Amino acid sequence: MRVAVFSCKPYDRDSFTRANGVFGHELSFFDAALTAQTCSLAEDAEAVCVFVNDQIDAHLLRCLAGRGIKGVALRCAGFNNVDLAAAHEVGIQVVRVPAYSPHAVAEHAVALMLTLNRHTHRAFNRVREGNFALNGLLGFDMHGKTVGIIGTGRIGTVLTRIMTGFGCTVLAQDQVENAECKALGVRYVDRDALLAQSDIISLHCPLTDETRHLIDHRSIPLMKQGVMLINTGRGALVDAAAVTAGLKNGQIGALGLDVYEQEDALFFEDHSSEIIQDDVLERLLTFPNVLITAHQGFFTREALIMIADTTLGNLSQLEHHEFCANIL
Numbered sequence: 576m577r578v579a580v581f582s583c584k585p586y587d588r589d590s591f592t593r594a595n596g597v598f599g600h601e602l603s604f605f606d607a608a609l610t611a612q613t614c615s616l617a618e619d620a621e622a623v624c625v626f627v628n629d630q631i632d633a634h635l636l637r638c639l640a641g642r643g644i645k646g647v648a649l650r651c652a653g654f655n656n657v658d659l660a661a662a663h664e665v666g667i668q669v670v671r672v673p674a675y676s677p678h679a680v681a682e683h684a685v686a687l688m689l690t691l692n693r694h695t696h697r698a699f700n701r702v703r704e705g706n707f708a709l710n711g712l713l714g715f716d717m718h719g720k721t722v723g724i725i726g727t728g729r730i731g732t733v734l735t736r737i738m739t740g741f742g743c744t745v746l747a748q749d750q751v752e753n754a755e756c757k758a759l760g761v762r763y764v765d766r767d768a769l770l771a772q773s774d775i776i777s778l779h780c781p782l783t784d785e786t787r788h789l790i791d792h793r794s795i796p797l798m799k800q801g802v803m804l805i806n807t808g809r810g811a812l813v814d815a816a817a818v819t820a821g822l823k824n825g826q827i828g829a830l831g832l833d834v835y836e837q838e839d840a841l842f843f844e845d846h847s848s849e850i851i852q853d854d855v856l857e858r859l860l861t862f863p864n865v866l867i868t869a870h871q872g873f874f875t876r877e878a879l880i881m882i883a884d885t886t887l888g889n890l891s892q893l894e895h896h897e898f899c900a901n902i903l
């Protein structure tokens with residue numbers, strides 16, 4: 576199949592080129608994001624392949640359909656950036672990679688927790704500058720703390736395993752109670768109870784109308800004073816302005832973000848020589864108890880191999896009109 580791959584980074588080219596040895600698709604790689612302006616790059620392609628911040632709205636889908644594009648292959652799990660109803664209307668099939676490495680994201684959430692707790696990001700800089708003082712680096716034992724996990728799907732389940740291994744009590748909130756989590760001793764509670772009882776809250780549910788800004792001016796006051804909040808789900812699960820207020824008044828004691836609501840204007844690119852215009856993000860970056868990574872939760876060798884294999888396999892199934900389990 577002729578596939579135009581958008582929002583490409585060197586590591587995408589590497590992993591897709593390597594995996595494509597088995598599939599034999601004709602891949603064209605483009606650095607540009609897929610937009611109504613750049614879709615002409617797809618030329619005679621039959622499908623496009625995109626990433627998390629390509630906004631596949633109704634207008635773009637009509638442009639793609641007009642060019643004869645039959646498929647959109649998301650090389651990610653989340654699909655909140657695609658207007659699925661519009662895709663169905665114009666006859667474009669959308670496929671995704673539902674699971675590539677839940678371990679990658681869960682382990683990154685733990686990295687954020689441990690770094691924020693033990694201040695290793697600050698200790699790294701201090702020691703390199705000859706400052707061996709411990710003031711300001713006081714942490715807490717993870718053992719015995721209560722971790723609240725919102726969304727116990729693939730990633731939430733791996734995180735549950737890790738947290739129970741640390742000796743934490745795990746509370747969860749999900750419409751579907753996961754048998755493995757329950758066997759690990761997880762107690763399902765309603766969201767307000769989870770917010771009220773957790774020392775650490777970690778978000779692992781998809782972004783939907785119901786979960787948008789689930790952390791906001793209403794929910795933050797329900798949390799324990801000094802709670803640690805971790806978001807590796809989707810940026811818009813959190814109202815960043817409300818969280819900033821929570822950090823200023825001490826209700827939120829530490830914040831770890833791998834995703835950010837306005838990330839598509841910044842993430843995955845080098846803006847280090849520019850004046851960044853996003854005042855909310857810039858304010859968040861001034862807090863010593865905030866750690867932001869640029870959507871790298873998925874970024875492990877194992878995950879990249881799985882993403883390329885699954886995406887190219889999905890495209891082969893679309894090409895040959897075979898059953899595809901990853902169609903949306």
Ligand code: NAI
Binds near residue numbers: 786874
């Ligand atoms: P999953 O589909 O296996 O699990 C999601 C869970 O959330 C399900 O158990 C579902 O029932 C639950 N859920 C849905 N609505 C909910 C609600 N209103 N309240 C509580 N729970 C709710 O998905 P998976 O693979 O665990 O991924 C979770 C999310 O992580 C994805 O939707 C994606 O947004 C994000 N993600 C982030 C990555 C990163 O690099 N930072 C990489 C991969 C995924």
